[in-house]
Amino acid sequence: MDVVAGLLDGPRARGAFLLRSHLTAPWGMRIEDESPLTIVPVLRGRAWLDPNETTTTGADDDGTSAAPSGTGGESGTWVEAGDVVLLRGPEHYVVADSPATRPTVVVGPNPQDCRAIDGGPSEMTTFGVRSWGNDPAGETVIVTGTYPLDGAVGRRILRLLPHRVVLRRGEIDGTVIDLLAREVVQDLPGQEAVLDRLLDLLLITCLRTWLDRPDAPGWYRAKADPAVRAALRLVHDDPARPWSVESLAREVGLSRAAFARRFTALVGEPPMAYLTGWRLDLAADLLLADDAATLAAVARAVGYTTPFALSAAFKRERGISPAEHRRRAA
Incomplete structure (x- = not known):
């Protein structure tokens, strides 16, 4: 993807x-x-x-x-x-x-x-x-x-x-x-x-x-950078993998510092911040897509080791718990 x-x-x-x-x-x-x-x-x-x-x-x-x-x-x-x-x-x-x-x-x-x-x-x-x-x-x-x-x-x-x-x-x-x-x-x-x-x-x-317009966001330029584009594809395709800046840099053939600098400049946020946001966006969608899905199953699917870790990150970033997110949607 x-x-x-x-x-x-x-x-x-x-x-x-x-x-x-x-x-x-x-x-x-x-x-x-x-x-x-x-x-x-x-x-x-x-x-x-x-x-x-x-x-x-x-x-x-x-x-x-x-x-x-x-x-x-x-x-x-x-x-x-x-x-x-x-x-x-x-x-x-x-x-x-x-x-x-x-x-x-x-x-x-x-x-x-x-x-x-x-x-x-x-x-x-x-x-x-x-x-x-x-x-x-x-x-x-x-x-x-x-x-x-x-x-x-x-x-x-x-x-x-x-x-x-x-x-x-x-x-x-x-x-x-x-x-x-x-x-x-x-x-x-x-x-x-x-x-x-x-x-x-x-x-x-x-x-x-x-x-496709000239006023599109800066991160869209990432598609022109092979290394950043490859890193984004890795994160999107396998969000549950325990990614780090080092492992992503290694996968795309760059040093840690060079990869972090290029990713942040093009995407607009550091690699781990982007990964966290992507995981939580996916978790929010999964929580609404299947009412029967447990928090533990959703956590595993998006790369959190425990439901407590996902719940803490979700509340920190979104201001509400996963359960409250589901209740509001209902």
Whole structure:
């Protein structure tokens, strides 16, 4: 498994929230669902997206940014049909028909928690299966897909992504977007599983596209270094092996010092820190994938000699115990 395959093997949507919104101007929504990761493909029309929880004071009609009126560090941007946006939570954001439109609706963490900002009835209504908005014939149609748990998408992905990634029409294959757009309004046997897998596929497609951009993270350069690439493959393929800096350096034909220096420079963290993070990411996934798996079995699978050692590392790095991680997912 190469470094990119190891990263992309993380997404595992479980009961993801998906909604197709049909909107006629004027409309504006403040999103406070605080999901770890949200994917927003634009199917029709255009929308203004502001990461500062408030609309801007103005923007050129054909511009992609404007000075925000909020206090955040990023500007708003237009997104149009065929574009896809990745939004890393838990920060709130605003999506509207125009930078001049103030939000009138707040969407909270609960899928049913949609309310008017002024406390009155919401202008948004349900049209059918996973369809919602203020006009079923609206000129703007977007799909919102959210990963409700960071364990489902993998902390490694969340750590490397900026708060917002905008992929423009033509950068990614629209086939996956079209398929998700059709399936999101279906109500067939096994539909939740179908939608979960389609959301994973769209995310992976977006991540692959982003990794080919010049602004991709520095560790992605590791694929061009044979020694670091080989070390990553060893760690990914056999995480349970008792690796050390010395043993990895020996496997790739470098001195300990040279290997540690090159690995840290390219990947962004020392070899053992990367190994620990990889093992704990795998453990988090295994704990959710099989409810019957014991902590001891998971510990052995990811390279910890005892369940106590895994539990201590898990709590130290993630702030919760493996048992609590399972309870939260449930």
